[in-house]
Amino acid sequence: MIPIDKQRKKKVAIHVSNSDGKGTYPAKRAEIIARALTEVDVVFIRGDQSFPPPDGFPTVTIGSDSTLSRALAALKPDLLLRDSGSTLQEEVEKIQEIVPSIIHFDDFGEGGKLADLVLQTLYSDSNDKVPDHYVEGIESFIADENLAAFRNIGLREREPNSMPHLVISFGDEDAGNLTYRALRHMLQLQIPLKVTALIGENYSHDVSELRMMALGRRNTFIQVQPYNVTEMYASADIILCAAGYMPYEVAVLGIPCIILAQNDFELSLAFPKEQHGFTHLGAGRKVKQSSLLNAIMEPLLHDSLRKKAVKRQTSLGIGNGKDKVCEAILYFLDHPKRKPEGTSGKETSDMLQ
Structure with a gap:
């Protein structure tokens, strides 16, 4: 058994971009999460539409969102946390080949169907059934201090x-x-x-x-x-x-x-x-x-x-989502959906349901 202090720290890549007129909250949420994940290495990926990353974290700058997969191939993160609006299926398919676990925030695109977990803090007034790996509702809202x-x-x-x-x-x-x-x-x-x-x-x-x-x-x-x-x-x-x-x-x-x-x-x-x-x-x-x-x-x-x-x-008791979101991230780090060689991992956690 490898001693705990000799084990490689897991790496989380965070990509946030300004989309759908959502304002600055996604950037604030990403910083709160990054500072809470003290037991992992966090790196921010910044594209043309990204907010400035928070101080104290390494950053990789990419020319456009089309190069996100190449940046991930170089970084080799264990998990991608993405908050960049509605995503495309073709792009997420490429990222799946690189990253063992993928979590999206507020994704109304086809790419979200391929992510391992989608946290829909913003959710539509619709009767359409969402896939099982989508978690809709206020539980994932994180209020800053x-x-x-x-x-x-x-x-x-x-x-x-x-x-x-x-x-x-x-x-x-x-x-x-x-x-x-x-x-x-x-x-x-x-x-x-x-x-x-x-x-x-x-x-x-x-x-x-x-x-x-x-x-x-x-x-x-x-x-x-x-x-x-x-x-x-x-x-x-x-x-x-x-x-x-x-x-x-x-x-x-x-x-x-x-x-x-x-x-x-x-x-x-x-x-x-x-x-x-x-x-x-x-x-x-x-x-x-x-x-x-x-x-x-x-x-x-x-x-x-x-x-x-x-x-x-x-009465809603809203704003306490930080611990639940971080728990989900740590779960997918420990139990990735995909292993490097492409074999399947464990199924999606229902801890936020």
């Missing part, structure tokens, strides 16, 4: 006579400029309300237009980077946001939340709905002013509605 520090803050009692605070946040890019649309509607809201619009680092529209609108309404502010996102969310009495990962973050806090989907992909997602404590108004580009303003006023004017939304969110 800063967010966890404000867990269930919405259960606090509101200070009497304080001005309620609406935070508007449509992510890092806000490709459809829903911030502008929302602020334009907010100009017509006459109740006392502080409004803060958070502008992401890659917001490509004209910020000066937002500032001009903010001048037309009292207690309305445009906040550009740098700012502490978590603290801004936690200061809100109500949040207006997109339908991707942010509703999961809001549910950790427990704050009444209005959803405007940025695109058809977000429109199909099943989590940010009424049964989980959200008010979903559909596609943001089509929302009517009256619908948006009524949705904002209801939890502010009717405390019973606010408490109902907060209770539904906080």
